[in-house]
Amino acid sequence: MTTSNETQARNFLQEIVAEDKQAGKYxxxxxxxxxxxxxxxxxxxxxxxxxxxxxxxxQYGGKCNLRLDDTNPLTEDTxxxxxxxxxxxxxxxxxxxxxxxASDYFEKLYAFAEQLIRQGQAYVCSLTADxxxxxRGDFTTPGRDSPYRNRTVEENLDLFRRMRAGEFPDGxxxxxxxxxxxxxxxxxxxxxxxxxxxxxxxxTGDTWCIYPLYDFAHCLSDSIEGITHSICTLxxxxxxxxxxxxxxxxxxxxxxxxxxxxxxKLTYTVMSKRKLLQMVSDKSVxxxxxxxxxxxxxxxxxxxxxxxxxxxxxxxxxxxxxxxIDMGVLELSIREDLNERAPRAMAVLRPLKVVVTNYPEGxxxxxxxxxxPQKPELGxxxxxxxxxxxxxxxxxxxxxxxxxxxxxxxxxVRLRSAYFIKCEEVIKDAAGNVTELRCTYDPATRGGDxxxxxxxxxxxxxxxxxxxxxxxxxxxxLFSVEHPDKDKDRDFKEFLNPNSLEVITTARVEPMLAQAxxxxxxxxxxxGYFYADPKDSTAGRPVFNRTVTLKDSxxxxxxxxx
RNA sequence: UGGGGCGUCGUCUAAUGGCAGGACGUCAGACUUUGAAUCUGAUUAUCAAGGUUCGAAUCCUUGCGCCCCAGCCA
Numbered sequence: 084m085t086t087s088n089e090t091q092a093r094n095f096l097q098e099i100v101a102e103d104k105q106a107g108k109y110x111x112x113x114x115x116x117x118x119x120x121x122x123x124x125x126x127x128x129x130x131x132x133x134x135x136x137x138x139x140x141x142q143y144g145g146k147c148n149l150r151l152d153d154t155n156p157l158t159e160d161t162x163x164x165x166x167x168x169x170x171x172x173x174x175x176x177x178x179x180x181x182x183x184x185a186s187d188y189f190e191k192l193y194a195f196a197e198q199l200i201r202q203g204q205a206y207v208c209s210l211t212a213d214x215x216x217x218x219r220g221d222f223t224t225p226g227r228d229s230p231y232r233n234r235t236v237e238e239n240l241d242l243f244r245r246m247r248a249g250e251f252p253d254g255x256x257x258x259x260x261x262x263x264x265x266x267x268x269x270x271x272x273x274x275x276x277x278x279x280x281x282x283x284x285x286x287t288g289d290t291w292c293i294y295p296l297y298d299f300a301h302c303l304s305d306s307i308e309g310i311t312h313s314i315c316t317l318x319x320x321x322x323x324x325x326x327x328x329x330x331x332x333x334x335x336x337x338x339x340x341x342x343x344x345x346x347x348k349l350t351y352t353v354m355s356k357r358k359l360l361q362m363v364s365d366k367s368v369x370x371x372x373x374x375x376x377x378x379x380x381x382x383x384x385x386x387x388x389x390x391x392x393x394x395x396x397x398x399x400x401x402x403x404x405x406x407x408i409d410m411g412v413l414e415l416s417i418r419e420d421l422n423e424r425a426p427r428a429m430a431v432l433r434p435l436k437v438v439v440t441n442y443p444e445g446x447x448x449x450x451x452x453x454x455x456p457q458k459p460e461l462g463x464x465x466x467x468x469x470x471x472x473x474x475x476x477x478x479x480x481x482x483x484x485x486x487x488x489x490x491x492x493x494x495x496v497r498l499r500s501a502y503f504i505k506c507e508e509v510i511k512d513a514a515g516n517v518t519e520l521r522c523t524y525d526p527a528t529r530g531g532d533x534x535x536x537x538x539x540x541x542x543x544x545x546x547x548x549x550x551x552x553x554x555x556x557x558x559x560x561l562f563s564v565e566h567p568d569k570d571k572d573r574d575f576k577e578f579l580n581p582n583s584l585e586v587i588t589t590a591r592v593e594p595m596l597a598q599a600x601x602x603x604x605x606x607x608x609x610x611g612y613f614y615a616d617p618k619d620s621t622a623g624r625p626v627f628n629r630t631v632t633l634k635d636s637x638x639x640x641x642x643x644x645x
Numbered sequence: 646u647g648g649g650g651c652g653u654c655g656u657c658u659a660a661u662g663g664c665a666g667g668a669c670g671u672c673a674g675a676c677u678u679u680g681a682a683u684c685u686g687a688u689u690a691u692c693a694a695g696g697u698u699c700g701a702a703u704c705c706u707u708g709c710g711c712c713c714c715a716g717c718c719a
Contacts (some may be wrong), residue, residue, distance in 0.1 A: 158677050222714080226715095253717085320649060320713070321650090323649090399658085403651065406658090407654080407656075609679045611681095
């Protein structure tokens with residue numbers, strides 16, 4: 084019998100790296116890289132890639148570089164560079180002194196381009212963008228050779244140098260690799276590798292007016308950095324022949340190889356940077372770090388931990404099959420982590436006043452409450468108890484439905500770590516709304532202990548009548564359907580969940596919570612895990628973000644009854 | 646349509662010609678001072694059809710389905 088503990092199943096990338104290392108390839112060296120383009124914030128799909136690339140390096144005694152792939156000055160920005168570094172570090176990974184930019188290599192890449200020209204493997208093409216597209220053909224018809232394909236090396240070199248010198252406007256010429264216009268793979272039909280762009284670059288400023296394209300820059304950046312395994316997502320698989328062609332043409336000796344895995348797809352969300360950017364710009368969300376966003380910064384602000392995200396990444400595995408991960412898996416990862424480490428606390432979201440009629444007026448006693456039921460080492464705290472208190476409005480039903488074992492007229496429940504109380508009277512306003520409950524308590528049940536084995540099924544959380552109020556933000560899935568961008572004819576934003584955020588400003592919290600430091604995490608008993616918002620919390624007035632609810636079999640039970 | 650890739654429980658993922666395993670989910674139960682956690686049990690899968698073989702998820706053939714590619718984006 085094998086169990087997951089005994090079998091250390093390797094994913095296909097680990098297998099490739101292990102075999103290469105075993106075979107002594109690259110002298111046993113393992114060197115990966117995480118190469119985001121700084122044109123947006125990192126999301127949970129990137130987190131998967133980060134864990135794969137940095138993880139592989141860790142597991143096989145290698146290194147992983149951080150490389151900002153900044154070859155398109157139109158979309159890139161230093162703000163993004165900063166956020167990327169912050170997010171990778173927060174996730175728990177370290178590139179030491181190996182932070183690189185593709186733009187570090189512009190001079191070298193230019194030299195490689197000239198070399199390609201001299202080798203007769205690249206030419207300056209003067210077709211317009213539209214013409215290039217036309218001449219490329221389509222899936223069924225081969226492309227036609229550009230009329231500029233046979234320019235001499237000298238002419239190409241001259242033109243290319245003048246492109247660099249800024250003699251031509253945008254789009255006037257491109258440098259193209261001379262491969263095969265009839266290739267069944269359109270990527271190989273003389274792909275442009277340099278274009279003219281008179282644009283300000285976030286790092287090189289106005290030094291350049293020509294910029295290399297991804298296919299040219301990426302494989303050569305890998306080569307320059309001594310990358311051994313260049314890992315990317317499946318949609319780049321078509322480009323691997325081009326990767327190899329360029330590297331073969333220009334690099335002698337050891338060279339990197341590209342491998343592809345399936346990108347992460349999560350239900351109830353969208354993953355493309357374009358769509359995330361759109362929601363940020365049109366204010367569908369409050370920003371890149373809106374806690375509903377599946378960006379790393381959004382998840383961080385929601386209260387996710389780096390550990391839970393890393394756990395998620397290993398849990399979902401790595402393969403080449405195009406698959407959907409259920410949002411429940413992400414929720415499981417954070418619940419599992421926070422169940423272990425989050426101290427418990429009591430907060431009431433929708434307060435219902437309870438008066439304990441037989442409790443002496445003006446008396447207050449301190450009750451000791453455990454911070455974690457399974458971890459006595461996390462200690463206890465004191466919560467004041469007196470004649471007036473609040474319970475959750477949901478925890479009372481005047482006419483209890485089937486299976487409801489919380490408070491109801493004549494019924495007895497336990498107040499967590501306090502006393503048993505019994506509902507004697509229901510007070511309503513003129514409109515018939517329940518505004519207050521009159522209860523009696525049993526002094527023999529102090530601490531919540533059951534005397535002579537008396538059973539009560541329900542245990543409710545509560546806060547003192549003097550409890551401070553706090554703002555609580557209840558977050559839910561951003562989209563209300565599993566696959567918001569599956570239907571190409573419908574805008575994904577039609578599926579935004581209108582209830583993805585509920586702000587409650589009148590929640591009541593136990594006294595200790597009013598002092599909660601920003602970024603601290605708690606389990607609000609019976610409600611979920613909450614995180615003191617790092618931006619909006621102020622001294623003595625924390626704002627709590629709901630990270631995730633507790634598993635709730637009662638709601639499920641209720642739904643079944645209907 | 647040409648090329649490339651991928652098809653294993655509801656979902657994700659193992660198997661490297663030798664008992665289709667694990668996790669999540671679901672269902673049932675135990676326990677419970679959180680309807681949480683924990684524990685126990687159950688549940689369900691090799692895209693199809695042929696072939697090779699003592700033996701096929703794995704190899705071969707044919708078919709089917711899904712994904713990617715026709716940016717001077719990455």
